[in-house]
Amino acid sequence: MTEQANYTPEEWAALTEIPTLVGAAVMVAGESGADTLKEAHALVKALFAGGSEHPENELVGAVVAARVKDLEKGALDLAESHLAEEPSAVLQRAIAQAGFVRGVLEAKGDAAEAAEFKRWLLDIGQQVAEAAREGGLLKVIGLGGKRVSKDEQKALDALRSALG
Numbered sequence: 001m002t003e004q005a006n007y008t009p010e011e012w013a014a015l016t017e018i019p020t021l022v023g024a025a026v027m028v029a030g031e032s033g034a035d036t037l038k039e040a041h042a043l044v045k046a047l048f049a050g051g052s053e054h055p056e057n058e059l060v061g062a063v064v065a066a067r068v069k070d071l072e073k074g075a076l077d078l079a080e081s082h083l084a085e086e087p088s089a090v091l092q093r094a095i096a097q098a099g100f101v102r103g104v105l106e107a108k109g110d111a112a113e114a115a116e117f118k119r120w121l122l123d124i125g126q127q128v129a130e131a132a133r134e135g136g137l138l139k140v141i142g143l144g145g146k147r148v149s150k151d152e153q154k155a156l157d158a159l160r161s162a163l164g
Contacts, residue, residue, distance in 0.1 A: 004062065011104045015059070016066045018094075018101050019047045019124050022159055025094035026125040028087040029155040030132070042131035046124040057116045059109070091155050098162035106164075118163045125156050 004012050023043035027036060051064040098121070105114035129152040148156075 004066070006108060007104065011108075012066075014097055014101050014104065016063050016070075018097055019050070019063065019067070019121055021090075021094045021097055022121050022125045023047070023128045025087075025091045025159065026128045026152050026155050028085070028090050029151040030129065030149045036132070038132040039128045042127045043124065046127040050120050050124075054116055054120055057113055057120070059113055059117050060120050063117075087151075091158065094155075095158050095162045098159050102162065102164050121163060122156070122160055125159055129153070129156060 007015065020043065023039075023046070027039045027043065030039070047067060048064060050060045054060040101121075102118070105117060109117075126148075129148040
């Protein structure tokens with residue numbers, strides 16, 4: 001299930017883009033402002049940590065390896081292009097792609113490996129959501145605000161539902 005050759009180009013592109021898209025959807029859902037950089041860092045960290053945090057999951061490892069190759073070629077877009085889009089458009093695209101990925105995993109995947117892959121995706125979204133406080137005048141000094149905003153939680157819930 002984990003080799004690129006087992007997937008169509010469209011399926012493989014969706015599998016390799018979905019971790020970034022999940023993080024971007026959560027990132028733009030919040031009101032982090034200047035703290036968006038913290039969320040972007042959390043996205044990168046969670047994505048690339050996937051291989052070491054899920055060493056038995058060959059699909060996670062293959063997707064991380066593909067993203068590393070993209071980075072080395074200078075072709076890795078880690079949410080920058082998504083920041084210019086309307087948050088609702090990014091979320092809708094992420095939901096649609098998550099649903100597509102779910103179908104791919106159900107059709108071609110080992111159930112346990114697929115479940116762990118989906119958990120990894122949701123962990124990326126959760127880590128992005130928790131990376132910066134949202135709202136509140138004193139969030140700059142660590143007071144006030146919420147760790148996960150209502151809009152971020154809605155995005156996480158929608159992605160969880162799409163992934164099954």
